[in-house]
């Protein structure tokens with residue numbers, strides 16, 4: 328297995344040059360910076376894809392004052408995310424998102440992160456997630472009811488529907504609250520993501536006090552989210568002594584220990600906003616892309632339908648059904664291969680490092696891109712093709728583990744992966760059991776890489792009975 332790159336020596340100026348503790352990766356010449364910058368603003372997926380195609384598994388991209396180190400080999404991902412993770416903090420995009428998310432689990436570092444992770448992790452243990460299966464199945468049944476109401480009628484925005492459902496699941500399972508009562512929380516999260524991406528692509532050069540429409544929208548969104556969190560906490564307190572074992576209760580109890588109540592209040596807000604953002608967009612994106620991909624494969628719809636009828640009959644799914652919904656799981660896994668909801672993982676090197684053959688100076692921005700890694704031709708045959716069979720046990724066993732990282736890797740591995748997978752598999756099985764969703768002719772589905780991989784303009788689909 329080579330980790331030196333696919334096109335490294337094919338491009339003039341792209342040859343690796345020796346450096347301290349490894350070579351400098353090849354990459355476009357500095358004079359190309361303006362073109363690259365425009366691509367970063369307009370088409371980030373194309374930028375990453377062509378960088379990997381032209382320069383191989385390690386690419387140095389100079390953008391004005393910043394130099395990005397983009398690594399695209401499973402060994403590199405393992406090194407940065409797991410083996411030497413202590414050398415890396417969260418990087419561009421997430422650093423900017425911290426303005427909205429504060430020091431929640433996704434963006435915090437060091438001792439604060441460890442403490443919060445220890446406190447929150449137990450809520451996501453498999454045993455606890457299994458207990459949430461009924462609530463997830465009921466929310467999924469609500470979604471199927473809403474979709475069924477559109478049977479034979481005009482198109483419905485499936486992405487909007489699954490987003491409402493995943494927020495509903497979070498409210499019930501983690502917060503013991505009905506988030507539907509808080510209005511358009513999903514829109515506020517969109518504004519937060521928009522701003523984080525804007526700050527990322529402008530490399531933080533635009534002052535945040537400028538009254539640009541985007542920034543004003545962001546401020547309003549942040550205020551709305553803070554109001555939602557304050558209300559959640561107040562409503563819980565009004566119900567009497569806090570004893571539950573959901574995230575909200577654990578946070579209330581833990582932040583009471585904070586000497587300064589303002590610090591405790593801020594920590595609670597950061598953590599709840601983070602969990603709501605990280606926990607609903609990702610699963611909704613997985614579902615949107617799954618339905619879109621399956622729409623192009625009638626035989627996959629047929630197999631999904633057959634499995635759901637056989638395993639579930641006409642009852643709601645239970646946690647123990649998950650391992651029998653094997654094909655459904657493979658379909659969801661393949662959708663997350665082609666369209667990983669977290670399409671890029673950004674890190675900032677705290678000290679100099681050597682990644683594979685390459686030197687990474689201290690302070691560099693390091694990028695690992697699941698979107699390109701999951702399409703690496705050395706590990707995925709015919710990578711653009713949607714083929715759930717890749718996730719049959721033989722296929723999975725034949726690949727390096729870090730060739731597929733939709734939930735990240737190492738200590739910052741997704742805390743909510745079991746919940747996200749259970750939701751996605753239940754929803755796909757329950758929809759396929761009785762319905763078939765079809766894309767609207769003329770509507771082009773376009774990926775929009777924000778903090779998560781969204782679909783520009785949603786996913787309008789028509790609904791008809793299965794079979």
Ligand code: HEM
Pocket residue numbers: 417432433434444497501601602605606607609610613667668669672673732733734735736738739740741742743744746747748751
């Ligand atoms: C299919 C659904 C999901 C996908 C694909 C996904 C993906 C990811 C990825 C790739 C990371 C690592 C980010 C990094 O290393 O920079 C992550 C972290 C995280 N995810 Fe998820 N996620 C999903 C569902 C969820 C759910 C349901 C929740 C919570 C309810 C959640 C909460 C989090 C949190 C809090 C982190 C930060 C963990 C830490 O740094 O300690 N995710 N997720």
